[in-house]
Amino acid sequence: MLEPIILEKTKNSPEIILDKENSTFKIAGRSIVEDPGEFYSPIHNWLEEYVKSPLPKTDFVIDLEYFNSSSARQIMEIIMLLEKIQKSGKIVKVSWLYEEGDEMSKERGDEIKLVSKLDFEIKEYPAEDY
Amino acid sequence: MTTKTIFEFYKLLEKDKISFSYRGRFSNNVLTMATELLKENLDEEHGRLRNKLSFLMIESFQNISRYADKENSELDETSEFFMTRNVGDTFYIISANLIDNDKIPVVREKLEKVNTLDKKELNLLYREVLTNKQINEKGGAGLGFIEMVRKTKGKLPFDFVKIDDKQSMFFMQIELKNAKTDDGLPSLPISDAKFVQEIVAAENILMMHKGDFSEEAVGPMIRMVEENMQNISLKIHKKIFHFLVEILQNISKHAYSTDDKREGIFQIGFMNNKFHIGTGNLIANNEIKNLKTQIDSVNSKTKDELNELYRKYLREGKSTKTGSAGLGLIDLARETEDNIKYEFTQINDEYSFFSLTVNF
Numbered sequence: 467m468l469e470p471i472i473l474e475k476t477k478n479s480p481e482i483i484l485d486k487e488n489s490t491f492k493i494a495g496r497s498i499v500e501d502p503g504e505f506y507s508p509i510h511n512w513l514e515e516y517v518k519s520p521l522p523k524t525d526f527v528i529d530l531e532y533f534n535s536s537s538a539r540q541i542m543e544i545i546m547l548l549e550k551i552q553k554s555g556k557i558v559k560v561s562w563l564y565e566e567g568d569e570m571s572k573e574r575g576d577e578i579k580l581v582s583k584l585d586f587e588i589k590e591y592p593a594e595d596y
Numbered sequence: 597m598t599t600k601t602i603f604e605f606y607k608l609l610e611k612d613k614i615s616f617s618y619r620g621r622f623s624n625n626v627l628t629m630a631t632e633l634l635k636e637n638l639d640e641e642h643g644r645l646r647n648k649l650s651f652l653m654i655e656s657f658q659n660i661s662r663y664a665d666k667e668n669s670e671l672d673e674t675s676e677f678f679m680t681r682n683v684g685d686t687f688y689i690i691s692a693n694l695i696d697n698d699k700i701p702v703v704r705e706k707l708e709k710v711n712t713l714d715k716k717e718l719n720l721l722y723r724e725v726l727t728n729k730q731i732n733e734k735g736g737a738g739l740g741f742i743e744m745v746r747k748t749k750g751k752l753p754f755d756f757v758k759i760d761d762k763q764s765m766f767f768m769q770i771e772l773k774n775a776k777t778d779d780g781l782p783s784l785p786i787s788d789a790k791f792v793q794e795i796v797a798a799e800n801i802l803m804m805h806k807g808d809f810s811e812e813a814v815g816p817m818i819r820m821v822e823e824n825m826q827n828i829s830l831k832i833h834k835k836i837f838h839f840l841v842e843i844l845q846n847i848s849k850h851a852y853s854t855d856d857k858r859e860g861i862f863q864i865g866f867m868n869n870k871f872h873i874g875t876g877n878l879i880a881n882n883e884i885k886n887l888k889t890q891i892d893s894v895n896s897k898t899k900d901e902l903n904e905l906y907r908k909y910l911r912e913g914k915s916t917k918t919g920s921a922g923l924g925l926i927d928l929a930r931e932t933e934d935n936i937k938y939e940f941t942q943i944n945d946e947y948s949f950f951s952l953t954v955n956f
Contacts, residue, residue, distance in 0.1 A: 477815065498818070498841050500848065532834065534841050535923040542910045570834040581907045593830075 471512050479505055480530060484512050489521055493544075494529040497537040506540035513547040520551045520558075529563040531571060538574075545582045552584060560586045566593045597799055597865045599939035602876040602951040605804065606861050608792065609681070613639070615806040615861075617679040617796055627657045633817060634680055637807045642774055645687065648747055652689050652770050653680065655740050659768070660693045673797040674759055679789060684781045685774040690789040695766040700756055703766065706738040711751045718746050748772050753786040767793070801865040809847045809860035809877065818844065821864065832871070835956055836864065838931065839873045842924050843952070850887075852878040852947045870933065876951040884940050884948060890921040891936055894929035902930040928954055 468486050475481035480495035499505045526548060533541060551558045562579070564571035572588065579586040609615045614637045616630060631650045638646060660676050677692040695703065713721060722742045744752055750771050757765040769786045796804060805817060818840055822833075844862065851858035860877035879887070894902065906926045914922045921929075929936055932954035941949040 477819065498845075500814075500845055532837065532841075534845060535927045536845075538910060538923055538927075539913060546911070565830070567830045568834060569831050570838065577903075577907065578910070581910055 468512065468515055471508065480533075482509060484509065484516070486516060486521065489523075489525070491524060492527040492529070493541075494527070496531050497533040497541070499534075499537065502534075502537045502540045506537075506543070510540075510543055510547065513544060517547055517550045517554075520554070520556050523557040524548065524551060524559070526558065526560045527563065528560060528575075530574075531565065531568070533574070542578065542581070545578060545584065549583050558584055560584050562586065562588045563591055564588070566590050597801065597863060597867065597872040597874050597953060599874070599876075599937050599951040599953055601799060602861060602863065602874045602953070603939070603941050603949055605795075605863070606806070606876050606949060606951075608795075609806050609861070611683045612681045612806055613637075614680070614682040614808075615804070616681070617677065617792065617801075617804045619675045619677050619796060619802055627654065629819065630678070630680065633805070633807075637682075641777055642682070642685075642687075644776075645772060645774055648772060649680075649687055649689075652744060652747060652772060655744055656689045656691045656768070656770055659740055660691045674763070674765060675797070677793045677796070679792065681784075683784060684779045685777045686779075686781070686783060687772045687774075688784060688789070689770040689772075690767065690786075690793075692765050692767045692789075692793050694759070694763050695756070697758070697762060697764055700764060700766075704754075704756075706741055707752055707754050707768075710738065710741045710745045713745075715746070715749075718742055722746070744770050750783075753783075755786050755790065757790065765793075799865055800867050801863050804861070804863045806861040807859070808857045809844060809851060809862075810853075810856070810858045814844045814848050817862075835931065836871060836873065839928070839954055839956075840864075842928055843873065843875050843954070846924055847875055847877045850879065850883070852880050870955045872953055872955045874951065874953040876949060878943065878947045879940070879950040880947050881942070881945070884950075887950070888938075888940070890925055891938055894921045894925050895935040897929070899930055902926055906930065932956060 470485035470487065471482055472485065473479070473482040475495035478496070478498050480493050480497045483490050483492040485491070528541070530541070545560070548558050548560065560582070562575035564575060572590070575588045579588060614634065616633060618630065631653055634649060634653070635646055657678065660678060674694050679688070679690040681688045710718065710721075722739070725739055725742065741752060748771055750773070752768060752770060754766070754768045757767065759765060767786055767790055769789055771783055803821065818837070821840055822837055840862075847860045848858055851860055858877065860875060862873070862875045865872045865874070897905070906923060909923055909926070933956045936952060936954055938950065938952045941951075943949055
């Protein structure tokens with residue numbers, strides 16, 4: 467079984483959960499790392515392994531309040547790896563979550579949906595109370 | 597705010613190793629972040645001043661908020677102003693706030709008094725004020741002023757600038773010298789601070805920072821701006837944040853560096869119903885041509901073309917052709933309302949000053 471990757475979120479990098487055993491796949495928080503290649507390469511490597519023998523259904527949750535342009539490429543890379551699962555005939559679903567009123571996150575989701583070939587759902591959740 | 601303004605500020609603050617100014621609402625958040633930012637930017641040799649500086653910044657801040665009573669009003673030329681700067685071996689903390697004209701004589705008297713006393717006399721006065729209930733009950737007995745003078749072992753330059761028959765702007769400057777490395781340079785006159793305040797007010801610049809823009813220093817800057825954006829809508833907040841991250845990270849990657857530092861300046865302003873974000877930094881002369889080609893190229897494209905290009909690069913990665921812009925620049929160009937404005941001003945044979953503004 468593929469060892470899970472679980473990273474807590476920091477001021478600059480998102481929370482990551484890649485856990486095949488518990489069928490949980492999630493990126494949440496913000497991604498403004500200056501060298502995203504370094505941060506995302508273990509994640510890409512993990513997914514490359516995962517797509518070789520994926521679960522029958524993969525629910526991937528992306529809940530990014532913000533990502534910089536250099537992270538955008540890395541996130542797209544994840545999406546393109548997931549497309550490989552779809553090609554192999556198994557089910558992949560991406561849920562893109564954004565906070566109510568956060569137009570930018572919604573627009574960014576719409577854009578990635580547009581260039582991706584996946585079943586891609588964009589969902590709003592209520593704003594947090596401060 | 598124009599690319600010219602940014603260069604003018606850069607010249608004005610040329611000798612500043614760190615410089616930070618803020619206008620507007622003064623919350624504890626702003627204070628915490630301003631202190632953090634200063635700490636992050638401190639040279640090793642000045643590190644031991646850290647606690648004193650925090651203390652003095654707090655005193656100065658409280659001095660502003662004590663007098664500030666225009667809580668919900670819009671920003672104007674009389675808005676509270678706060679600035680810290682490090683020039684040579686001296687740190688300056690400058691505050692400006694409105695004061696009723698009839699309170700001026702009392703404040704003036706207190707300041708003139710503490711400015712003439714020696715260490716012993718200050719300690720005596722401090723104890724006297726501390727134990728004198730009558731003075732205390734009136735509030736603002738001048739304990740703050742006494743503390744500032746005791747901590748800095750210097751004077752407190754001040755000035756009043758009349759606004760109208762009722763009110764004036766009250767400027768005060770705290771100076772803290774690093775005794776160990778004293779460069780013997782004369783202090784900056786308070787008129788310098790008044791001049792900076794005048795321009796940031798006229799240009800309606802909310803926040804300005806000059807200092808090190810290397811990766812470690814950019815983080816606290818971004819967080820500080822973010823903390824200060826809590827009262828505006830999420831939509832605007834996100835946009836400002838977006839521009840800042842992209843622009844600041846761009847500087848930290850490409851700025852000309854001396855001694856491992858990447859010096860730069862950034863400003864956020866609000867004018868004609870638009871937010872303006874401007875940055876300036878040094879750039880090696882041999883990089884200008886490539887950068888100029890890239891900006892001109894994104895500026896010449898329509899929003900639709902930019903979107904298309906962005907989406908293409910998302911899947912395929914950036915084109916490796918020289919002069920072709922990356923995702924960051926394309927993104928700036930499609931989010932800014934007008935074009936990306938920029939200017940290169942040659943400083944010497946090696947490098948130039950590069951300033952850039954975006955707005956929305």
